[in-house]
Amino acid sequence: MTAESIYQKTYFITTFGCQMNAHDSEKLAGILNGMGYRPAEDEHAADLVVYNTCCIRENAENRVLGNLGYLKHIKKKHPNKLVAVGGCMPQQDGAAKRLAATGAVDILFGTFNLHRFGELLERRVVTGETVSEVWEKPNGLDDGYMNAFRENPYRSGVNIMYGCDNFCSYCVVPKVRGRERSRRPEDIIAEIETLVSGGVKDITLLGQNVNSYGQKPEPTGVDFPSLLNLVARLEPAPKRLRFMTSHPKDLSPALIRTIAENDNVCKHIHLPVQSGSSRVLELMNRKYTREGYMSLITALREAIPGIAITTDIIIGFPGETEEDFADTLRLVREARFNGAFTFLYSKRSGTKAAEMPGQVPKDIANERFQRLLDAVNPIVLERGKEQENRTLHVLAEKEEDGVFTGRADNNALVHFKCGGQESPLGKIVPVKITQAKTFFLLGEGEAAQ
Numbered sequence: 255m256t257a258e259s260i261y262q263k264t265y266f267i268t269t270f271g272c273q274m275n276a277h278d279s280e281k282l283a284g285i286l287n288g289m290g291y292r293p294a295e296d297e298h299a300a301d302l303v304v305y306n307t308c309c310i311r312e313n314a315e316n317r318v319l320g321n322l323g324y325l326k327h328i329k330k331k332h333p334n335k336l337v338a339v340g341g342c343m344p345q346q347d348g349a350a351k352r353l354a355a356t357g358a359v360d361i362l363f364g365t366f367n368l369h370r371f372g373e374l375l376e377r378r379v380v381t382g383e384t385v386s387e388v389w390e391k392p393n394g395l396d397d398g399y400m401n402a403f404r405e406n407p408y409r410s411g412v413n414i415m416y417g418c419d420n421f422c423s424y425c426v427v428p429k430v431r432g433r434e435r436s437r438r439p440e441d442i443i444a445e446i447e448t449l450v451s452g453g454v455k456d457i458t459l460l461g462q463n464v465n466s467y468g469q470k471p472e473p474t475g476v477d478f479p480s481l482l483n484l485v486a487r488l489e490p491a492p493k494r495l496r497f498m499t500s501h502p503k504d505l506s507p508a509l510i511r512t513i514a515e516n517d518n519v520c521k522h523i524h525l526p527v528q529s530g531s532s533r534v535l536e537l538m539n540r541k542y543t544r545e546g547y548m549s550l551i552t553a554l555r556e557a558i559p560g561i562a563i564t565t566d567i568i569i570g571f572p573g574e575t576e577e578d579f580a581d582t583l584r585l586v587r588e589a590r591f592n593g594a595f596t597f598l599y600s601k602r603s604g605t606k607a608a609e610m611p612g613q614v615p616k617d618i619a620n621e622r623f624q625r626l627l628d629a630v631n632p633i634v635l636e637r638g639k640e641q642e643n644r645t646l647h648v649l650a651e652k653e654e655d656g657v658f659t660g661r662a663d664n665n666a667l668v669h670f671k672c673g674g675q676e677s678p679l680g681k682i683v684p685v686k687i688t689q690a691k692t693f694f695l696l697g698e699g700e701a702a703q
């Protein structure tokens with residue numbers, strides 16, 4: 255195959271995992287578009303299939319391995335189809351071997367050398383040999399300058415930092431994404447100015463723990479609340495600013511003030527609690543207590559009336575007793591979250607938690623998980639019902655059969671119809687909420703702003 259023939263090719267990227275991975279996939283798409291590749295409808299139609307993987311939970315890994323088994327079968331009929339696997343999974347000990355053993359992978363790369371994907375692909379195309387390049391650390395190069403292809407023209411993520419230094423005892427992120435590194439504020443601001451001038455309305459500042467922005471590898475001279483303030487007051491300013499994720503141990507009064515004082519900083523915070531038991535939180539190495547977490551919730555709600563708070567909760571962490579679980583249920587009822595991502599603990603080799611005594615049997619963890627959902631979902635629905643008959647401002651991002659979908663300032667997912675001649679797509683539209691469902695709201699849109 256000549257280098258020229260790759261210009262006719264198509265690709266399909268499947269993303270597993272978090273918003274960081276979703277944004278990395280946009281960067282991969284940017285590289286491929288730059289090489290003349292075009293997006294395909296689905297992976298069957300694609301000449302190049304890319305899996306951008308996650309290894310936080312075992313089932314995400316199993317899905318990738320299962321899909322690769324299927325792709326190996328497809329490749330027998332279509333030997334020119336290429337398969338690339340990147341992201342967090344190849345960064346784990348032994349994972350490269352497991353992935354190679356599927357017999358389906360042509361290109362293997364990791365989180366630290368994503369920017370080299372174009373070169374790796376060309377090498378595979380030119381030599382016909384399997385290419386595997388997984389860096390163990392960032393090598394001083396982070397990818398802020400890479401030209402991402404942002405499929406959603408109205409909403410976008412911007413990395414402000416990479417990696418994590420927190421070493422929660424269940425988590426592989428510090429290993430697969432490396433130690434904490436903040437981008438320079440001037441680079442972040444330049445990227446955001448480009449996005450705003452390109453018409454992006456809703457920008458999410460991304461990091462594993464944005465609250466510790468600006469400290470490492472050396473101080474940037476700007477902490478996270480100051481960065482948020484700077485970005486919120488740019489000329490022209492982003493219409494909406496969000497951030498993700500906030501570690502409770504580093505949530506400062508200055509950040510709460512910054513959210514309260516800037517109209518364009520969305521009134522929503524994702525604040526993972528993980529457990530309602532201080533004992534389990536200590537085992538998790540989270541460095542806050544149940545009481546400390548609840549006092550943050552109180553401070554946020556006092557300073558920012560109506561703020562939506564969402565969370566993550568892990569059930570079945572090693573050593574979790576029925577009493578610890580009851581503490582989590584109590585916290586859920588007290589905090590009355592607007593949304594919660596609930597997870598069954600997944601044992602990850604190389605983490606401290608994997609070696610801890612008291613691994614919770616699956617049937618007990620499953621039963622607690624169901625009880626947690628039974629507690630969380632009615633509260634989320636009640637929170638949604640509080641929005642009925644109110645007007646929320648929704649950024650219309652998608653349209654299907656005359657129904658528009660988008661996020662409100664408070665992050666609620668809203669489906670709505672809209673009268674008038676002009677399409678509201680890409681606009682922030684006042685929407686009267688008519689009905690709340692557990693995971694979304696229904697409404698009627700007014701004239702676009």
Ligand code: SF4
Nearest residue numbers: 418420421422425427
């Ligand atoms: S803060 Fe904890 S859970 Fe989050 S990425 Fe870092 S180590 Fe993992």
